[in-house]
Amino acid sequence: MDATVSGISVEAVEHPPGSGSVRTQFDQEKTPASMAIIATLANLLDTDPIAMDPLYSAVDPDALDALFGVRNGTTGEFHVTFTHEGHAITVYSSGMITIRSKRVPTANNCETDVGTDF
DSSP: OOEEETTEEESEEEOOTTSOEEEEEOOTTTSOHHHHHHHHHHHHHTSOGGGSOOGGGTSOHHHHHHHTSOOTTOOOOOEEEEEETTEEEEEETTSEEEEEEOOOOOSSOOOOSOOOOO
16 A cells, blocks of 8 residues: 655555554655655654754664665664654664654653554
8 A cells, every 4th residue: 555644655654543653664765764754753743844853863864764775685684763853763674664652751641661663
């Protein structure tokens, strides 16, 4: 199922109900990882990508694009996790991105920022 998030073409977008999370599968041959991340996060936050802090304030976008580009003949799975705009972002070598909210504990809410991937 092809989808478009914030003007970027991706293969699939899933929003599990009540999770505050999103999972996106992107085509590594067509879409740089950095663009897929920004588009997915903007979609989750329901905002214009330009209104967000630049991705380079959290991670090197060029390094992400090189690391998660097409992997001709390489084997092994890996992922990178970082925080941006108050969300934990994990990019997998398979072209999957998961984004979940980092929860801050309060007196009435004892949740932690620990969660599970999809």
